[in-house]
Amino acid sequence: MSGQILGDRYEVERQIGKQTGRWTLLARDLISDEQVVLKLLFLDEQLEADDLKLFEREVEILKSLSHPSIPRYLGYFEHQLPNDKALVLIQTYVEGKSLEQCLQQRRTFTEVETKQLARALLNILMYLHGRQPAxxxxxxKPSNILLANRRAYLVDFGSVKTIRGKEETSSFTVVGTYGYMPPEQFSGRVLPASDLFSLGATLITLIAGNHPSSLPHRGTRIDFSQLPNLSPEYADWLAWLTEPNLEHRVKSAQEALQALEQGRPTIPSPVEKPPDTKISLIKDANSLEVLIPALLGHTNLKIDRQQISLSSKRLGFQSNVQAAPRHRISRLEYRKFPEGSFPDNNESQIVIWAGTESYDLGNNLSPPELDWLAYELSTWLKLPIS
Incomplete structure (x- = not known):
C-alpha cells in the first residue's frame, strides 16, 4: 500500500503491523507533513461484532486521554475499498523501539533499568486507573511498550476497557496475551490489579530475556527464583505483582510504586483488643463496622461488599458523611508517632485510602487502641499497613 492516499490526506509509507481484519500503517500527513499511525479495521464478512466493539471503544477512550506517554488521538474516518470499507483511527506516531524488539535483539535489562521502567509505567497506570471511570x-506486554526520547510509552489500546463500581466478571470479551494475563482475566474478570500482573510479567521477561510461557512455573506462579543479580527485595516485589491469587496481589499502581520506593509493607502481628476500650467492632465475612465514641457523639465506619462509608454524629445530628465504592480501597496507612510525642488533635493516625479520598480514623485514641484497630482493618481488608 506504499504511496496510497487514504482519507484524501494521508500517504502510506509502510505497514507496521497486521492481524486478521486489522492493519496498522505508518503514513505521512500531507497537510502537516508529520508522520502518523493509521489503524484500519476492515468491515467485511469476516468482521466479528466484538472486534468492532473493541475498535469503537479504543477510539472513544483515546479521545479522552491526554498524557505525554500515550499516543494522542488525531482523528477518525471511513475509507471506501473496492468491495467493502474500513474504519481508520489516526494517532500520533512515536518513533522508537519496542521492548519486544529489544528482546529479539538479545538484549536483557538490569534490575536498575527495569525499576526505571516500572516507575514510568506505574505513573501511566496511575493516570489510567485514576480516571472516572477507570x-x-x-x-x-513488551511489544506494547516503546522506548523513545528517553521515555517509555504505553501503546495499542485495542483491548482497553472501562469499569464503573464493582469489577465486571463476564460481560465482555476475554482479551490479552497468554503469559501476561493474570488468572482472573481468563475467566473474564478484570480490575486494576490485572494490569499490575501484566506489568510484573513484563518486567520479569525483560530481566530473563524470555517470555513467561518459556519460563519455569510453580503451579500458576512464574518461577524466576534462578535469575541472577536480583535483590531479595525486588524479587519479593515482582512476586507480589505476579501473585496469581487476586486477594494477595498488590491492589493499586500507587501502592506498587510506594512499595518499590520504600519497601513492601508487612502484615502486622496479631494484636489483642485492649480490655478497657469503648470502641465497638463487629465483623463477619461480608461486612465490618467500627463505632468510635467521641465527645457528645461517635464516629461510625462501615465497609461491606459494595462500599465504604464514614459518618460522625454529634448531639444527635449526623455530619461529615463520606462514601465510595468498596473496590476503590487501595491502601491502609498507620501514622505512628515517636513515644512521648503527640500528634495534633486534628491529625488522623489511621487512614483508609479509596482512590484519592481518605477515610480518617484514630483521633484521640490510645496507642493500644490504634494498634488493635490497625491490625483488625489490615487483616479484614487483606491490605498491608503502610
Missing part, C-alpha cells in the same frame, strides 16, 4: 489497558 481505564484498564488489559494487554501490557
Amino acid at each position: 481505564i484498564l489497558h488489559r494487554d501490557i
Whole structure:
C-alpha cells in the first residue's frame, strides 16, 4: 500500500503491523507533513461484532486521554475499498523501539533499568486507573511498550476497557496475551490489579530475556527464583505483582510504586483488643463496622461488599458523611508517632485510602487502641499497613 492516499490526506509509507481484519500503517500527513499511525479495521464478512466493539471503544477512550506517554488521538474516518470499507483511527506516531524488539535483539535489562521502567509505567497506570471511570489497558506486554526520547510509552489500546463500581466478571470479551494475563482475566474478570500482573510479567521477561510461557512455573506462579543479580527485595516485589491469587496481589499502581520506593509493607502481628476500650467492632465475612465514641457523639465506619462509608454524629445530628465504592480501597496507612510525642488533635493516625479520598480514623485514641484497630482493618481488608 506504499504511496496510497487514504482519507484524501494521508500517504502510506509502510505497514507496521497486521492481524486478521486489522492493519496498522505508518503514513505521512500531507497537510502537516508529520508522520502518523493509521489503524484500519476492515468491515467485511469476516468482521466479528466484538472486534468492532473493541475498535469503537479504543477510539472513544483515546479521545479522552491526554498524557505525554500515550499516543494522542488525531482523528477518525471511513475509507471506501473496492468491495467493502474500513474504519481508520489516526494517532500520533512515536518513533522508537519496542521492548519486544529489544528482546529479539538479545538484549536483557538490569534490575536498575527495569525499576526505571516500572516507575514510568506505574505513573501511566496511575493516570489510567485514576480516571472516572477507570481505564484498564488489559494487554501490557513488551511489544506494547516503546522506548523513545528517553521515555517509555504505553501503546495499542485495542483491548482497553472501562469499569464503573464493582469489577465486571463476564460481560465482555476475554482479551490479552497468554503469559501476561493474570488468572482472573481468563475467566473474564478484570480490575486494576490485572494490569499490575501484566506489568510484573513484563518486567520479569525483560530481566530473563524470555517470555513467561518459556519460563519455569510453580503451579500458576512464574518461577524466576534462578535469575541472577536480583535483590531479595525486588524479587519479593515482582512476586507480589505476579501473585496469581487476586486477594494477595498488590491492589493499586500507587501502592506498587510506594512499595518499590520504600519497601513492601508487612502484615502486622496479631494484636489483642485492649480490655478497657469503648470502641465497638463487629465483623463477619461480608461486612465490618467500627463505632468510635467521641465527645457528645461517635464516629461510625462501615465497609461491606459494595462500599465504604464514614459518618460522625454529634448531639444527635449526623455530619461529615463520606462514601465510595468498596473496590476503590487501595491502601491502609498507620501514622505512628515517636513515644512521648503527640500528634495534633486534628491529625488522623489511621487512614483508609479509596482512590484519592481518605477515610480518617484514630483521633484521640490510645496507642493500644490504634494498634488493635490497625491490625483488625489490615487483616479484614487483606491490605498491608503502610
